[in-house]
Amino acid sequence: MILVAGATGTIGRALIPQLLAARADVRVLTRDPTRARALWGSDVEVASGDFTDAPSLGRSLEGVERVFLLTAPGPTVADHDRAMAAAVMRSRVEQIVKLSAYGAEQEDLIASGWHREGEEAVIATGRRFTLLRPAGFHSNVLAWAASVRAGAPIEISTGTGKHAVVDPRDVAAVAARALTSNDHDGRAYTLTGPVGLDAHEQIAILAEALGRPLAAEDVTVEHAAGKMRAAGAPEAFVAAVLQGLTFLRDGRASAPTDDVAAVLGRPPRPFAAWVRDHLDAFR
Ligand SMILES: NC(=O)c1ccc[n+]([C@@H]2O[C@H](COP(=O)([O-])OP(=O)(O)OC[C@H]3O[C@@H](n4cnc5c(N)ncnc54)[C@H](OP(=O)(O)O)[C@@H]3O)[C@@H](O)[C@H]2O)c1
Numbered sequence: 001m002i003l004v005a006g007a008t009g010t011i012g013r014a015l016i017p018q019l020l021a022a023r024a025d026v027r028v029l030t031r032d033p034t035r036a037r038a039l040w041g042s043d044v045e046v047a048s049g050d051f052t053d054a055p056s057l058g059r060s061l062e063g064v065e066r067v068f069l070l071t072a073p074g075p076t077v078a079d080h081d082r083a084m085a086a087a088v089m090r091s092r093v094e095q096i097v098k099l100s101a102y103g104a105e106q107e108d109l110i111a112s113g114w115h116r117e118g119e120e121a122v123i124a125t126g127r128r129f130t131l132l133r134p135a136g137f138h139s140n141v142l143a144w145a146a147s148v149r150a151g152a153p154i155e156i157s158t159g160t161g162k163h164a165v166v167d168p169r170d171v172a173a174v175a176a177r178a179l180t181s182n183d184h185d186g187r188a189y190t191l192t193g194p195v196g197l198d199a200h201e202q203i204a205i206l207a208e209a210l211g212r213p214l215a216a217e218d219v220t221v222e223h224a225a226g227k228m229r230a231a232g233a234p235e236a237f238v239a240a241v242l243q244g245l246t247f248l249r250d251g252r253a254s255a256p257t258d259d260v261a262a263v264l265g266r267p268p269r270p271f272a273a274w275v276r277d278h279l280d281a282f283r
Pocket residue numbers: 005006007008009010011012029030031032035049050051052070071072073074077099100101102133134135136137140
């Protein structure tokens with residue numbers, strides 16, 4: 001049995017069908033069983049649980065051999081990873097595949113630190129593990145959908161900084177491989193798309209697919225942070241995002257890696273393919 005945390009999210013929704021296609025027995029961990037059942041019907045078992053509720057994690061791991069550990073972005077990543085790692089140590093789980101983040105090994109980023117602490121907790125369980133460190137997801141441009149539909153300019157705070165964004169379906173495919181074989185034990189993969197793209201290049205690809213021009217407006221990272229504060233984001237999260245946007249603006253996540261191709265035996269999907277498959281969200 002494989003327990004999938006985050007099964008209702010971006011990677012989880014791409015991962016479950018791939019695990020079911022591989023004929024794996026799957027249980028999902030969710031705070032919202034009704035939503036999970038609406039998504040997956042009776043194809044998966046549903047465990048109601050929360051990373052802040054240790055007994056619920058223990059129950060979710062009964063009879064489980066492998067865990068896909070995805071915790072929601074933000075300052076709680078490390079605490080939630082540690083909570084699951086502690087539950088794993090009280091269980092018979094043999095393997096954890098942790099969804100981490102690009103640059104988790106970097107010393108100087110706040111958000112990297114959250115994931116690095118989570119990775120350390122996973123490694124400290126002494127169970128078999130695989131660490132997946134994806135770049136930003138292609139799907140993050142869904143944040144532009146409202147502006148695109150309204151004909152408003154898309155605000156760009158990362159300037160001409162290129163970012164080797166990755167298709168969430170490829171991240172899920174690598175996770176599925178790691179969860180259904182022992183070939184990836186002890187490995188840390190940095191998962192990227194085929195090429196670094198800046199936001200203006202992404203907008204040009206989206207505009208071409210839509211068949212109409214799209215307007216963009218360059219803003220500062222401080223402007224982006226101000227909007228997050230106004231929307232009520234906690235300061236620890238704003239500080240991390242501000243630093244992360246500067247990291248991207250400086251082009252420090254621009255270099256593609258070979259890890260997706262090495263695991264999947266095919267090149268990573270280009271951004272244009274994700275756009276083609278999700279155009280309706282922008283119409
Ligand atoms: N977005 C990116 O570009 C990117 C890039 C690299 C790494 N990452 C990492 O990827 C991870 C996922 O980020 P995302 O934005 O794509 O989120 P997401 O997976 O779309 O959504 C978060 C998921 O976490 C679950 N969750 C939230 N709080 C929970 C709790 N207290 N207990 C149990 N489950 C909980 C939610 O499930 P329920 O609501 O069903 O409980 C939901 O399925 C994060 O760790 C992030 O740092 C993201």
